[in-house]
Amino acid sequence: xxxxxxxxxxxxxxxxxxxxxxxxxxxxxxxxxxxxxxxxxxxxxxxxxxxxxxxxxxxxxxxxxxxxxxxxxxxxxxxxxxxxxxxxxxxxxxxxxxxxxxxxxxxxxxxxxx
Amino acid sequence: xxxxxxxxxxxxxxxxxxxxxxxxxxxxxxxxxxxxxxxxxxxxxxxxxxxxxxxxxxxxxxxxxxxxxxxxxxxxxxxxxxxxxxxxxxxxxxxxxxxxxxxxxxxxxxxxxxxxxxxxxxxxxxxxxxxxxxxxxxxxxxxxxxxxxxxxxxxxxxxxxxxxxxxxxxxxxxxxxxxxxxxxxxxxxxxxxxxxxxxxxxxxxxxxxxxxxxxxxxxxxxxxxxxxxxxxxxxxx
Numbered sequence: 076x077x078x079x080x081x082x083x084x085x086x087x088x089x090x091x092x093x094x095x096x097x098x099x100x101x102x103x104x105x106x107x108x109x110x111x112x113x114x115x116x117x118x119x120x121x122x123x124x125x126x127x128x129x130x131x132x133x134x135x136x137x138x139x140x141x142x143x144x145x146x147x148x149x150x151x152x153x154x155x156x157x158x159x160x161x162x163x164x165x166x167x168x169x170x171x172x173x174x175x176x177x178x179x180x181x182x183x184x185x186x187x188x189x
Numbered sequence: 190x191x192x193x194x195x196x197x198x199x200x201x202x203x204x205x206x207x208x209x210x211x212x213x214x215x216x217x218x219x220x221x222x223x224x225x226x227x228x229x230x231x232x233x234x235x236x237x238x239x240x241x242x243x244x245x246x247x248x249x250x251x252x253x254x255x256x257x258x259x260x261x262x263x264x265x266x267x268x269x270x271x272x273x274x275x276x277x278x279x280x281x282x283x284x285x286x287x288x289x290x291x292x293x294x295x296x297x298x299x300x301x302x303x304x305x306x307x308x309x310x311x312x313x314x315x316x317x318x319x320x321x322x323x324x325x326x327x328x329x330x331x332x333x334x335x336x337x338x339x340x341x342x343x344x345x346x347x348x349x350x351x352x353x354x355x356x357x358x359x360x361x362x363x364x365x366x367x368x369x370x371x372x373x374x375x376x377x378x379x380x381x382x383x384x385x386x387x388x389x390x391x392x393x394x395x396x397x398x399x400x401x402x403x404x405x406x407x408x409x410x411x412x413x414x415x416x417x418x419x420x421x422x423x424x425x426x
Binding site for chain 2: 077082086087089093101108110124132147158167
C-alpha cells in the first residue's frame with residue numbers, strides 16, 4: 076500500500092480538527108475536535124510503525140498510550156466543563172472572557188481617565 | 190491500486206466526511222454520533238494497516254467509553270438537543286482559513302516527502318502477540334507510569350466534580366450579604382436572571398440542610414423558592 080494514503084488522511088483529519096477547535100462554541104464540541112486531532116496523530120504513528128517495520132512496535136505502543144491519555148484528558152476536560160457550567164450556567168467558550176485582554180485594557184483606560 | 194488501497198481510500202473518505210459533519214453539524218448529539226462513525230472508520234484503517242490490537246482498543250476505548258462520556262457531558266450541561274444555529278462562532282472563516290492553510294501545507298509537504306514510499310503489509314492478522322510481548326518486555330515503565338497518570342486523572346476528576354458544603358457556604362454569605370456579587374460572577378457585568386437564580390440555588394443547597402433552623406424569618410420565603418428551584422433543577426438532571 077502506498078504510504079501516502081494514511082498520511083494524507085491523517086493530515087486532512089488534523090486540519091478538520093483544527094477547524095473544529097477554532098470555530099465551535101460549545102466546549103464539548105471543542106473536546107470532540109481535539110479527539111479528531113489526536114486520532115490523526117494516532118493514524119500517523121501506526122502508519123509509520125508499519126512502514127518502518129519496527130521490531131519493538133514503538134508506533135503502535137505509542138498509539139495505545141495516546142489513546143489512554145486521551146481518555147484521561149476527556150475525563151478531566153469534561154469535569155472542568157461541568158464545573159464551568161455549574162458556576163456560569165453555560166458551556167459556551169465564547170462567553171468565558173474573564174481572563175481576556177479587553178477587560179484589562181478597559182481597566183487601564185478607566186485608570187487613566189480617573 | 191490494490192484492493193487494500195481501494196478499501197483504505199473508501200474508509201478514509203467515510204472518516205473525512207464524518208469528521209466534517211462532526212465539526213459542521215448544527216445538532217450537538219448528531220455531532221457526537223458522527224464522531225462514532227469517524228472513529229469506527231479509523232479503526233477499520235488500523236485493521237487494514239495490520240494493527241489489529243490498536244483497532245480493537247480504538248473501538249473499545251474511543252467508541253465505547255469516550256463518546257459515551259461526551260454524550261453524558263452533553264446531557265449534564267443541558268445542551269440543546271435539537272437544531273441550534275449558535276454552535277459555530279463568528280470567526281468560522283478565520284478558522285476555515287487556518288485549517289485550510291494547515292491542511293494544504295501538510296498535504297503538500299507529505300506528498301513531496303513520501304511520494305515513492307510503500308508500506309509492505311505482511312499477513313492478514315495483526316501482530317497482537319508481538320504487541321503484548323513488546324509492551325511487557327520493553328515498554329513496562331511507560332505502562333506503569335500511565336497507570337499512575339490514570340489514577341491521578343481519576344482523582345482530579347473526582348475532586349473537580351465534587352460539591353462540598355465548604356464550597357457552598359461562603360457563596361451563601363456572598364449571596365445574602367452582597368447581592369451584587371451573586372450574578373456578576375462572569376465579570377462582563379451582564380446581569381442574567383437564570384445565572385443569578387442558579388448561583389442562589391446552588392448556594393442554598395449546602396445551607397438548607399445545615400442552617401435552615403437558624404435562618405432569619407425574612408429569608409424564609411426566599412430559601413423556600415430557592416430550594417424548590419434546586420429540586421426542580423435536580424429533577425431536570
